Amino acid sequence: MFHVENYSGSKEQNYELLIKQLRALLEGESNTIANLSNASALLNQFLDEINWVGFYLTEGQELVLGPFQGLPACVRIPYGRGVCGTSAKEERTLRVADVHEFPGxxxxxxxxxxxxxxxxIKKGQVIGVLDIxxxxxxxxxxxxxxxxxxxTKALVEYL
Incomplete structure (x- = not known):
């Protein structure tokens, strides 16, 4: 049975424990939806001061809503649009301090x-994004x- 440990170390130590828990949760499971569901639940439990955490998966030139924790969300996001679509198109992490200042x-x-x-990113291809x-x-x-x-690098190993 999987159980959540106390996050009582430094921020880095807590994240390292989180990644260890992720690996324990996903070990031996190959189903993408199950693994993304558990990953989003784990992040939702771990991170404070968040209101949405989840995944969008690549389908052609757009992202389609995948497993998440939070309020209902946009279902399809074209590559290059918004923070998620821009991250996918540019293949890089985007950290936005104030979303109201992000164009589009x-x-x-x-x-x-x-x-x-x-x-x-798996085998050089963007297969989706983690959005928090x-x-x-x-x-x-x-x-x-x-x-x-x-x-996310650890997660992609199980997808």
Missing amino acids: HIACDAASQSEIVIPL DSPIKNRFDQEDENMLNQF
Whole structure:
């Protein structure tokens, strides 16, 4: 039985524990939907001051809503549009301190103030993105970005 440990270390130690828990959850499971569902639930439980966490999966030249935790969300996002579509098209992590200053931001939840989007890259292809929204400005720092990049690299191994 999987159980959640206490996150009582430094921010980096807590993220390392989170990645260890992710690997334990996904070990031996190859179903993408199951693995993304557990990954979004794990992040939702781990991260504070967020209002949405989940995945969009590549389908042609757009992203389609995948497993998530939070309010209902936009279903399809064209590559190059909004934070998610731009991250996918440019194949890079985008950390946005104030979403209202991001050109073409797509507001699925009006409460969102800041956002981080990490592309999921497997065999040189963007297969989707991890999207995390926060109701406070400037929620995500460089350490969050670094550790969430490590989290997604570990996740992609199981997809």
